[in-house]
Amino acid sequence: MRRTLIGIVLYVLLFALTPMAKAEDAPSPVSSLEDQSDLCVAGYQLAHMGQCPLEGPGGRAELRQRYELPAQLPALEVAFFEPAQPPITRAYARVTVADAPVFARPEDAAAGVVKRAIRKGFIYVSIGKTVEYNGEEFIRINSDEYMRRADLSLVSPSDYQGFLLAEQPQRPFAWVVRKFQPRLTPNGQKNPEAPVLNRYDLVQIYGKRRAGEYDWYLVGNDQWVEQRNLSVVEVIGPPEGVTGKWIAVNLFEQTMSVYEGEQMVYASLVSSGLGAWPTRPGLFQIYSKLESTKMSGAYAADKSDFYFLEDVPWTMYFDQSIALHGAYWHDGYGFRKSHGCVNLSPIDSFWLYNWAELGTSVFVYDPSGQTPTNLPAGGGP
Known part of the structure; x- marks a missing residue:
């Protein structure tokens, strides 16, 4: 009995003399960000911005805090040029057949009389009226030259255009060059509430972050677009010696x-x-x-x-x-x-x-x- 009491007293003394670990010595709940991104909830991430990966559940909250955008984004004031005359007054066609024959008159085709042949290559010609002869259509390419309609592919020139600016842009802007669904975070999940961006859409840039191999641009609230889908314009100053x-x-x-x-x-x-x-x-x-x-x-x-x-x-x-x-x-x-x-x-x-x-x-x-x-x-x- 006496030995038991002595043992208990020694155990209590030993426990009392052992130093307790301080709270600040405890391991961080995000000691391994790469493996524990799920621990960076929004509240913690906002209090420790820059310490958690943006891919975690708090990433969207951190980005919103860093790039605080108004609900109604400011518009870029632009105007489109309206020419008094069409910019192109000719019609064009691509030559799609190698060594395509050219005739002085449509009737020469039936007789096999070839004026010249157009060599293989990336060939585009201006075209005039279309005429029919002996069941075939021919298109005039010069005043005294015709080609078979079947050897040509008609061209529809692009109607894309840039724009005029009355005031200096206050931030970078960009055209969408590939159809893209904005992401909630850089290199993150798609934003189902964001409209799909189509080719030639115009957007403004409110922020930029690197994620993976590419830059990502913020074009709206929770709308990040990878750089390969945009062509960005920023104001630059004139080169040395250049005026006007x-x-x-x-x-x-x-x-x-x-x-x-x-x-x-x-x-x-x-x-x-x-x-x-x-x-x-x-x-x-x-x-x-x-x-x-x-x-x-x-x-x-x-x-x-x-x-x-x-x-x-x-x-x-x-x-x-x-x-x-x-x-x-x-x-x-x-x-x-x-x-x-x-x-x-x-x-x-x-x-x-x-x-x-x-x-x-x-x-x-x-x-x-x-x-x-x-x-x-x-x-x-």
Whole structure:
């Protein structure tokens, strides 16, 4: 009995002398953020912003706190150019058959009399009236030349256009270049309440965050869009020594912004050089203006990349054979598509041609640094 009492007393003394762990010494409930993001509930995450991953349930609350947007987002005041005349007055067609025959008269087709053949390539021609002979349709391509209607594909030029700006934009804005459902958080789940963004929709940028390999842009409350789906425009200052009118071409974003001094007056999407034909960065000046011109060329040793484009509208050369011009043959603005030239929509090229002057500066730049700055001159449409 005595031994038992002594044992109990010693145990109590030992327990009393053992230091108790302090509350601050306890492990954090988010000691491993990568593995325990589910522990960062909204209340905790708002009290410890920056310590929890945005993918957790509190991420949306943190982002709302960081980028507090009004319920009614401010509008970007823009106006659309309304030309007094159509920007394109011709009709066009693509030659779809290699070595397509050209006839001096429709009746020569039945007789097998070929005036010339159009070689294989990326070929577009201006077209006139359609006539029928011996059960076949023929389209006039020049005053004394006809082609079979079956050898041609008629073209519908894009009606896309940029816009005029009466006031300096207060924040970056962007065009949607790919259809996209905004996410609740960067690289997160789709926002079922957000409207689907369609190609050529216009949005304003209220925030930017990196998630994964790409930047994500905030375009509305709980609406995040990954950078590859947008072409973004930001106001920049004029290059050193440039005053008056000047044009900025952003190769990374595939956009054009037009300035009078420091004031942006027009903005739109473009298509610059693709692949082996990048548009050369630098500061240039418009040295030639042509309302319409033919463009042709080939760069491959076997001439397999031959192209011929009739009546390219509203052309302004600024870097040897590189020009700003209208492109009636595609609707891919916001993506690289050319042999080095800067493609504009027909209505954008018409507006720019009438606004710009010989000597107007053209500043071509790539803010990402991905385009080499020591490229040789050359290229085409």
